[in-house]
Amino acid sequence: MKKLVIFLHGVGSSGADLEGLGLYFQQVMPEVIFASPNGTSPFDGGDEGYQWFSVTGVTEQSRPERVVEARAAFDATIHAIFRQHNVTPGKDQVILLGFSQGSIMALDALVTARFPLTGVAAFSGRLSSPRPYQPAADSAALLIHGMDDRVIAWTESEAAAAALTEEGVEVETLFEPGVVHTISAEGVARAMEFIIRRFELS
Template identity: 40%
Template sequence: MSRPLIVALHGVGSSARDMAVALAPLERFAEVLALDGLDPFDGGGAGRQWFSVAGVTEADRPLRVAEALPSLVDRLDRLAKDRSLKRDDLVLLGFSQGAIMTLAMVAQGLHPGRAVAIAGRLAAPVVPTEERLASLLLVHDRADRVMPSALSAEAAARLSAAGHLVDLLLTDGIGHGIGFPTTSAVADWLTTTDSSRNEFHSDKRIMM
């Protein structure tokens, strides 16, 4: 595969089109294919969601994520098959709620390839595994008031402890969004890692 294929998962209430626009700078380094969420957004409008956030609590969020995972896995498998690839060949990238799904895929051993989680949190049990390990980049802005950056630090620590290769980069001044420092970090990571799980090396890198 000459260029990596990024499969992007947007945030709650957003869309594949919005995600593709935000990730446009990455098209120099990879093919970017954004997917629309599994269901219409509970809040109305044309947006989509991967799982419902209506009345969501810390206690029931993992169940909602778990219920959404099989449908996401099926979509990824069908997409990979259409491209004559394996699911593990895809670079899974999620923002916010999409990052929650991405981190859950890794935690559950469902994606031992490369993955990027932007402004996310881990809302799934981490399954111990020795063979299905992922290379993972977490990017989070310190000024994020929607999803505090401490959530990515916690996720990085838990996934690293399980054996995954985890890189955590904290940015400044973006808030809850995707900015130039975000896409720049992802581009650097893409060009310095590969499917053989080489480590990411950068002066901006924070290893957990």
């Protein structure tokens, strides 16, 4: 059985930005495959980088629609990684680890159960998917968020945890005082522990 972790970067970033985290994890989990793709379209904010969906002019009302519109291209990217590494979801194990917009897409995959997931680790994200939610029966999520985040309020992860728990998802949270919109060392350690546990590596 193969074990795959797919990193999903934030808006305006790129897969390369999370590759270092994959290399760090690989030192502890050499048997795990790590992939860190670029977002599905170039960032439309001017800089180099990528996005999973455009945030230009986005509102609370329009964000769910943009997530839905992003699904086809997102799924194509994920399935390309499955083919590249000869991974069969359901037979093999897959965890999505997202940051910011990457977390939005990871949680969307979780609540729609479009492909079997062993878990989702979501840093600094929010649950933006439109209802109804239909997560798989054995779903698990780790939500990590800095409480000084000025980009996406940590209460978004708190609300996501409540909504996911209501749907029967096994949810763990780490809310970090004094931490901004970033991936902290403590968050990385907690995510690694979550991955090891979900993959039953020890």
